[in-house]
Amino acid sequence: MTPRILLDTAEIPNGGGELRLFQRGQEFSIMLGSNELMNSRLSGSEEALATLPFERLTDRANARILIGGLGMGFTLRAALPLLDAKAEIIVAELIPAVVRWAQGPMAEIFDGSLDDPRVAIETADVFDLISQKDNHYDAILLDVDNGPDGITHASNDRLYNPAGLKAAQKALRPGGILAIWSSASDPKFTRRLADVGFSVEEAPVRAHGKRGAHHMIWLAQK
Numbered sequence: 001m002t003p004r005i006l007l008d009t010a011e012i013p014n015g016g017g018e019l020r021l022f023q024r025g026q027e028f029s030i031m032l033g034s035n036e037l038m039n040s041r042l043s044g045s046e047e048a049l050a051t052l053p054f055e056r057l058t059d060r061a062n063a064r065i066l067i068g069g070l071g072m073g074f075t076l077r078a079a080l081p082l083l084d085a086k087a088e089i090i091v092a093e094l095i096p097a098v099v100r101w102a103q104g105p106m107a108e109i110f111d112g113s114l115d116d117p118r119v120a121i122e123t124a125d126v127f128d129l130i131s132q133k134d135n136h137y138d139a140i141l142l143d144v145d146n147g148p149d150g151i152t153h154a155s156n157d158r159l160y161n162p163a164g165l166k167a168a169q170k171a172l173r174p175g176g177i178l179a180i181w182s183s184a185s186d187p188k189f190t191r192r193l194a195d196v197g198f199s200v201e202e203a204p205v206r207a208h209g210k211r212g213a214h215h216m217i218w219l220a221q222k
Helices: 044-056 074-082 096-103 126-132 154-160 162-171 187-195
Strands: 005-012 017-024 027-032 035-039 064-068 088-092 119-122 137-142 172-182 199-208 211-221
Touching: 005 096, 017 096, 044 074, 044 137, 044 172, 044 199, 044 211, 064 074, 064 126, 074 088, 088 126, 126 154, 126 162, 137 162, 154 162, 162 172, 162 187, 187 199, 187 211
Parallel strands: 064 088, 064 137, 088 119, 137 172
Antiparallel strands: 005 017, 017 027, 027 035, 172 211, 199 211
């Protein structure tokens, strides 16, 4: 049996715990405690976080996209072929080590996507980028936690409370979409999105094609 090797660890800011990067053969996984946050074999729902919103945007020309959470780059890679040469994609990643992993041991998974001239990586809290500009983004794609509970970083809660959702709404252009990945459904959160004025659609997806765990993507349109 191929052994699982610990490649590196990284502290989440403000006492959020320790991320661990493992490799087993060609497979990578990122763990927080006993929770596997992501695995290189399971990319379907992260790819859907890009493809589902773009299917609903009426105009993708010169689109400006904000992705919260670099992860293993599946959302970024899925977005790139859907956008034209003048698009801008900003990826906010809070933990510098995750960016190093993407440029180092996991570079093959990223397949050059970080070198695309349309892509800019910001080592920052995505909430701060959301709050800086109004009517700026065509889509905001959030995959920064296991859902609207903020388990990996307590300050992620501010993304999902009513004030944070209103900030995202202000940051979007008219018709823009806020898409949020979650490991599970949450009817209360669906109502919260609607209460702040979004047109909301729930999109159940599978972790890998037609197989794997059931995940949820909320598509909230301004």
